[in-house]
Amino acid sequence: NAGVTQTPKFRILKIGQSMTLQCTQDMNHNYMYWYRQDPGMGLKLIYYSVGAGITDKGEVPNGYNVSRSTTEDFPLRLELAAPSQTSVYFCASSRETGDNYGYTFGSGTRLTVV
Amino acid sequence: AQSVTQLDSHVSVSEGTPVLLRCNYSSSYSPSLFWYVQHPNKGLQLLLKYTSAATLVKGINGFEAEFKKSETSFHLTKPSAHMSDAAEYFCVVTTSGGSYIPTFGRGTSLIVHP
Numbered sequence: 001n002a003g004v005t006q007t008p009k010f011r012i013l014k015i016g017q018s019m020t021l022q023c024t025q026d027m028n029h030n031y032m033y034w035y036r037q038d039p040g041m042g043l044k045l046i047y048y049s050v051g052a053g054i055t056d057k058g059e060v061p062n063g064y065n066v067s068r069s070t071t072e073d074f075p076l077r078l079e080l081a082a083p084s085q086t087s088v089y090f091c092a093s094s095r096e097t098g099d100n101y102g103y104t105f106g107s108g109t110r111l112t113v114v
Numbered sequence: 115a116q117s118v119t120q121l122d123s124h125v126s127v128s129e130g131t132p133v134l135l136r137c138n139y140s141s142s143y144s145p146s147l148f149w150y151v152q153h154p155n156k157g158l159q160l161l162l163k164y165t166s167a168a169t170l171v172k173g174i175n176g177f178e179a180e181f182k183k184s185e186t187s188f189h190l191t192k193p194s195a196h197m198s199d200a201a202e203y204f205c206v207v208t209t210s211g212g213s214y215i216p217t218f219g220r221g222t223s224l225i226v227h228p
Contacts, residue, residue: 014150045215103148
């Protein structure tokens with residue numbers, strides 16, 4: 001099993017550019033999440049999804065969009081990139097009752113906006 | 115509502131001495147609690163979890179944590195630190211009253227001296 005796969009691992013964007021961070025899981029998990037990690041701030045939830053076709057905002061959704069057309073994929077879209085979006089982004093997934101099984105994380109995407 | 119506070123941003127120990135990483139939580143419902151570890155430039159790995167079974171939870175690599183409801187704490191311990199334990203540690207809470215969306219602490223950086 002590959003678990004949760006994120007691509008790309010690194011990316012540099014110019015201000016105003018857009019990009020999509022890809023996330024795929026092969027565990028048939030219903031729940032998927034996008035977090036950003038900034039130094040000393042822990043992980044902040046951007047968006048999450050409880051199943052295909054269903055998404056909802058987390059704590060810091062501004063400047064981002066998501067879609068969930070399949071169970072496996074949960075891409076994160078950045079429109080009009082800003083320096084404040086420089087961060088490390090983690091995708092995660094869990095079974096419906098994630099508290100009994102924990103959460104599986106991808107290895108992260110390190111994004112720099114210049 | 116739920117929240118988690120990691121009481122130390124950095125903990126420094128010598129190799130072979132005990133480790134204590136402190137975590138307090140707040141939850142309106144019965145919580146599930148997790149500790150995750152993140153090694154430099156890596157994703158997050160589950161160390162252990164508490165989900166209303168035994169209050170003393172044993173995890174990987176010799177770590178354990180005790181759930182204390184009266185103190186709303188879930189501190190992580192290890193009897194003897196190894197150099198390989200140097201990493202960032204995150205305490206995470208979810209609650210049954212919500213949708214199992216996890217909330218992360220800000221993290222504790224464990225430094226291990228030879």
